[in-house]
Amino acid sequence: MKQLLFILTAGILFFSCGQNNTKKELPSDSIFHLTSQWQDQRNQSYPLNTLRGKTLVVVMIYTSCKTACPILVADMKRIERQIRPAYFDKVSLVLVSIDPETDTPERLAEFAKTGGMDAPQWVFLRSNEAATQEFANVLSMKYKKISPVDFSHSNIISVFNPDGELILQEEGTGINAEKVAGKVNETVRSS
Amino acid sequence: MSIKLFHIVVFFVVIWCASCNCQEAAPDIVSPAFNSPRLTSQAKMIKIPGGEYQPFYGTDTALVKVDPFLIDEKPVTNGEFLAFVKTYPQWQRSQVKRLYADTNYLRAWVADTILPKNIDADAPITQLSWYAAKAYATATGKRLPTLDEWELVAMADEKVPNARxxxxxxxxxxxxxxxxNRQYNAVxxxxxxxxGVYNFFDLVWEWTDDFNSVLVTGDSRSGEYSDNNLFCAGSATSATDVLNYAAFMRFSMRAGLKAHYTVGNLGFRCAKDVE
Incomplete structure (x- = not known):
């Protein structure tokens, strides 16, 4: 009996490890190579590759913004409405703060709640300044702090496939939500 | 007895799986921000006292305060960058992640750790990305200069600190x-x-830490944003000195860059806080 259990155990161990090791290697241009740590609106800390496996719609904003950010947030909501609800567990709509000092997890949670973005597919992230700058560069996003409370920044919404490769970017306000959502649906369907 | 044993087995399987997952989650590359300093740079650094200066882009009245800082007296050279990639193989041409550098990264090199014969080891390194420049700076215990720091030094000519x-x-x-072909000359x-700072203009363009803070599109000489849709609060950053054509060239160059781009006449030098 003991021996049988031992063999069984060995088998399970072998199988469970083998499964992990055969996971596909990350593509060279994947954003999941970034090792920076992030905090979300639920006060969880993790590196970006925790989101691996999901199709990501990403935008950078800051919650005290009164000009273009509300439009970007509205764009994200329009995109969400056109994603098939059945896909929600395979999609993350990610809003990354360019003002990590002000945008604490509590503040992000409040922002999410007020904006009706508290479903699990919504992820609000903040990190430190260096990681934020690096991430902005990965999105080719320009930003500059122009006063203690305000930033100038480019308006870009990006879509990444489950391996973290950039597959679509839409720039400017009034982006084509249908096109972005279409890309998301197509990506989830084929992955 | 066997039930107890079974529980123990299950317990170990769970532990084992957890440890497997941990390994999997571990990063397979050191992010630029996380290089620990392992390289000594021989480059002499010059102390710049800092002060208030009028940035090229910004509102007319807003002077920007720059704290005292140290800056390399010359751009980082081919020879110095070679030593870096030997210590940090993840920055060698065949190893670098596409996320961090485009396909032209160190294109002229003969191999991962061999410079071309006709290239001067004392000429500035070029054809490298912002990530690579930042990784080098971090590895030597330094950082990239901010755009304000760089432009503050750039105001000087041979005689005065502000020759604008x-x-x-x-x-x-x-x-x-x-x-x-000015980039092929030695520093x-x-x-x-x-x-006492060399080669600010005559050899290469230089990366700055926050090069992506330049929000200009189209014909920047108007000093105005041509497309307010692209930027939030964009009009807060228009040109203050429209006759400074050299600065327009630099800022246009920066505005056109992305962090993974590599350019044949774009290099860098390092800076450091004053301790």
Whole structure:
């Protein structure tokens, strides 16, 4: 009996490890190579590759913004409405703060709640300044702090496939939500 | 007995799986921000006292305060960068992640750790991305200069710390910018500026830490944003000195860059906080 259990155990161990090791290697241009740590609106800390496996719609904003950010947030909501609800567990709509000092997890949670973005597919992230700058560069996003409370920044919404490769970017306000959502649906369907 | 044993087995399987997942989650590359300093840079650094300066882009009245800082007296050279990639193989041409550098990264090199024969080891390193420049700076215990720091030093000519008002200031720099193949010359062969800093204009363009803070599109000479849709609060950053054509060239260059781009005449130098 003991021996049988031992063999069984060995088998399970072998199988469970083998499964992990055969996971596909990350593509060279994947954003999941970034090792920076992030905090979300639920006060969880993790590196970006925790989101691996999901199709990501990403935008950078800051919650005290009164000009273009509300439009970007509205764009994200329009995109969400056109994603098939059945896909929600395979999609993350990610809003990354360019003002990590002000945008604490509590503040992000409040922002999410007020904006009706508290479903699990919504992820609000903040990190430190260096990681934020690096991430902005990965999105080719320009930003500059122009006063203690305000930033100038480019308006870009990006879509990444489950391996973290950039597959679509839409720039400017009034982006084509249908096109972005279409890309998301197509990506989830084929992955 | 066997039930107890079974529980123990299950317990170990769970532990084992957890440890497997941990390994999997571990990063397979050191992010630029996380290089620990392992390389010594011989480059002499010059102390710049800082002060308030009028940035090229910004509102007319807003002076920007720059704290004292140290800056390399010359751009980082091919030889120095070679030593870096030998210590940090993840920055070698065949190893670098596409996320961090485009396909032209160190294109002229013969191999991962071999410079071309016709290239001067004392000439500035070029054809490298912002990530690579930042990784080098971090590895040597330094950082990239901010755009404000760089532009503050750039105000000097050989005689005075701020030569912006001289008519010849911008013209001379533009002339230097237009010299072909200037990036192949060795560093420190020309006159240093007022601070004792070499080669600010005559060899290569240089990466700055926050190059992506330049929000200009289209024809920047108007000093206005041509497309307010692209930027939030964009109009807060228009040009203050429209005759400084050299600065327009630099800022247009920066505005056109992405962090993974590599360019044949774009290099960098390092800076550091004053302790």
């Amino acid at each position: 008002q001289k008519k010849s200031y911008s013209d001379r720099i533009v002339d230097l910018y237009l010299v072909k 420190k062969q020309s006159q240093p500026n007022y601070w």
